[in-house]
Amino acid sequence: MKSSAAVSENSARRSPLPVRIAVNGISNTTHRKRDAVFCGEYFRIVGTRGLNALGIVVAKLPVGTVTMHRKLEGSLVSLLFAGTAFVGAWWGAHTWLPSLASRHGAGIDSMLNYLLVTVGGLFVAGYVALAYFIWRGSRRDAIGPRFASLRTERLLSVALGLGMAVIAEGGVLAIGMPVWSEYFDAVPPADATVIEVTAQQFMWNVRYPGPDGVFGRTDPKLVDDNSNPLGLDRTDPAGKDDVVGLNDITVPFGRAVRVRLHSKDVIHSFFLPNFRVKQDAVPGMTPEVIFFPTRTGHFELACAELCGLAHYRMRGTFNVVPQKEFDEWLRKQ
Numbered sequence: 521m522k523s524s525a526a527v528s529e530n531s532a533r534r535s536p537l538p539v540r541i542a543v544n545g546i547s548n549t550t551h552r553k554r555d556a557v558f559c560g561e562y563f564r565i566v567g568t569r570g571l572n573a574l575g576i577v578v579a580k581l582p583v584g585t586v587t588m589h590r591k592l593e594g595s596l597v598s599l600l601f602a603g604t605a606f607v608g609a610w611w612g613a614h615t616w617l618p619s620l621a622s623r624h625g626a627g628i629d630s631m632l633n634y635l636l637v638t639v640g641g642l643f644v645a646g647y648v649a650l651a652y653f654i655w656r657g658s659r660r661d662a663i664g665p666r667f668a669s670l671r672t673e674r675l676l677s678v679a680l681g682l683g684m685a686v687i688a689e690g691g692v693l694a695i696g697m698p699v700w701s702e703y704f705d706a707v708p709p710a711d712a713t714v715i716e717v718t719a720q721q722f723m724w725n726v727r728y729p730g731p732d733g734v735f736g737r738t739d740p741k742l743v744d745d746n747s748n749p750l751g752l753d754r755t756d757p758a759g760k761d762d763v764v765g766l767n768d769i770t771v772p773f774g775r776a777v778r779v780r781l782h783s784k785d786v787i788h789s790f791f792l793p794n795f796r797v798k799q800d801a802v803p804g805m806t807p808e809v810i811f812f813p814t815r816t817g818h819f820e821l822a823c824a825e826l827c828g829l830a831h832y833r834m835r836g837t838f839n840v841v842p843q844k845e846f847d848e849w850l851r852k853q
């Protein structure tokens with residue numbers, strides 16, 4: 521005895537009239553109707569006006585274009601996502617990081633690039649999997665059985681979670697720890713250029729110890745915002761040759777830089793994007809940053825902590841110049 525599906529198929533072969541083949545118990549016409557409604561609704565839900573109009577056009581395509589509906593729908597959505605990804609990647613690659621000017625910064629860049637590639641790859645893989653399951657699920661008319669057993673689902677969840685953690689965090693630790701120790705645990709070289717930077721709303725006070733290499737005494741009681749913003753004690757012999765400036769830091773090329781940070785009021789953040797240096801300046805503390813410039817030039821100094829209404833004004837210049845030029849500059853101060 522022939523099955524009903526076989527009978528239906530045989531009669532379809534004989535018939536010169538429009539073919540009605542049952543797939544999974546649903547006729548071709550039902551598929552078409554459902555797809556047209558789905559396609560139109562989809563664009564109406566997610567779409568802008570343009571996509572909405574497109575959805576209506578797609579939904580109204582003549583009967584007999586079920587495959588076309590599906591292909592068009594898939595292509596348009598894929599195009600939208602792929603276009604966004606490509607434009608984003610192109611734009612990101614061109615504006616990703618400011619040009620590098622410090623030794624330890626190369627390690628930080630490697631870590632960021634590693635994270636971008638691996639986590640970006642995982643992100644794309646996750647969305648490809650999601651798209652596949654949406655595509656597969658959207659072709660069904662009823663909720664089917666599980667794709668995998670509960671045990672497999674649990675195992676997969678744990679394995680994928682652990683895998684992602686190891687790839688992302690493990691890589692960061694492997695690449696980042698040596699950079700961390702180079703940046704934070706570095707023993708300052710004896711010939712490092714020592715500078716004291718005192719942040720305040722809304723400027724950077726810069727002080728050099730002068731030829732004697734010793735910073736003079738300061739006293740909060742002597743602070744006067746106009747005449748003595750750092751509270752320098754003029755009676756201290758060590759302070760007589762101290763050089764003070766504002767928003768402009770100059771250092772000689774070929775030597776490490778050692779910046780001692782202070783803040784007079786709120787938390788500021790000493791930020792040299794080209795040097796991959798960022799350190800909070802906290803009232804009552806004296807954090808230090810040590811780094812080694814790898815090229816000469818004039819670079820941006822910014823405050824990376826929203827410290828008040830005129831926060832944007834805390835923009836300075838960090839100049840790396842040849843030793844000879846630096847000596848001359850210091851003599852003129």
Ligand SMILES: [Cu+2]
Nearest residue numbers: 788823827834
């Ligand atoms: Cu600030």
